[in-house]
Amino acid sequence: MTLHEIKQISIQQYLTGLGIYPAKDYSHYGMYHSPFREDQDASMKVDYSKNLWIDYGTSEGGTLIDLVMKMEHLSLHEAISMLEQKYCRTDIGMYQSNNIPAGNFSFHREKAESKIKTLEPSITILKAQPISNPALIDYLNERRININIARIHCQEVHYSVNDKPYYAVGFKNDKGGYELRSKYFKGCSSKDITSLKQNKNHCVLFEGFMDYLSLLTIQKQQNVPVDVIVLNSLTNLPKVNSSLTAYKGIWTFFDNDQAGKKAVQELKSTYSTINDLSYFYSGSKDLNEYLCHKVKPQMKQAQKLKRTGLKR
Secondary structure (H helix, E strand, O other), X not given: OOHHHXXXXXXXXXXXXXXXXXXXXXXXXXXXXXXXXXXXXXXEEEEOOOOEEEEOOOOEEEOHHHHHHHHHOOOHHXXXXXXXXXXXXXXXXXXXHHHOOOOOHHHHHHHHHHHHHHHOOOEEEEEEEOOOOHHHHHHHHHOOOOHHHHHHHOEEEEEEEOOEEEXXXXXXXXXXXXXXXXXXXXXXXXXXXXXXXOOOOEEEEEOOHHHHHHHHHHHOOOOXXXXXXXXXXXXXXXXXXXXXXXXXXEEEEOOOOHHHHHHHHHHHHHOOOEEEOHHHHOOOOOHHHHHHHOOOOOHHHHHHHHHOOOXX
């Protein structure tokens, strides 16, 4: 894909693919809660026709590449590489910004969701093996994940996109597909939850597997002695709702953003057994960011996670 083609990828549909929707939707633009900070006023504008964004709270903005750089903490080269892997050249016409239909929010969202399935390229898994690639080990070290723990729960997955070979850290889901992560890529071969059942009456819920690995790294454990469900996306939350009724206690480690907080509130409205543990990393976006930036200077605080009652 050329740089011009990448910039034509719709910012709105990129955000929709992450489960982020406008708080107010108009024919030519949408107002979003900023994904970078606490934002009660929905002060980030996405201009659908120009395919540009601006966060009025910080005066930052730009193209999709700028947005990905900021959201994923990537360099320019890393953001371009990630987007190039994520989207197919042949599908570019399906999600260019000038193809987004106008209309009210429900119609707009329905149309966007119907196209999201076409946004993921055809990922072919070539092989899965124990993690040994130095680049992936460096990536896990950057995320402060204990390598031995990562090797227990993940694999080094070699895959191809449009016949081009790549490799990433792979976390298997219940469909047999993989969540794929590397320094340059965040995607999946198929989207589903990952359930790690130990026939316990307590459960821990994570948004993503990096947070699960982060908790194990903090606690210096190879496994959490309760049932674990990794959603791999908040959009998978409805898949687990019915199965949560059997648990006497449910702990959540969701992101400290609008979507994460909303998901916790939805769970609390249904289950009285929800324990929101995001306050342990309240100054960070998620548990992995807390691990990366807070654990060393605040090791005593991190050790509190060992006293949350998870050893049951």
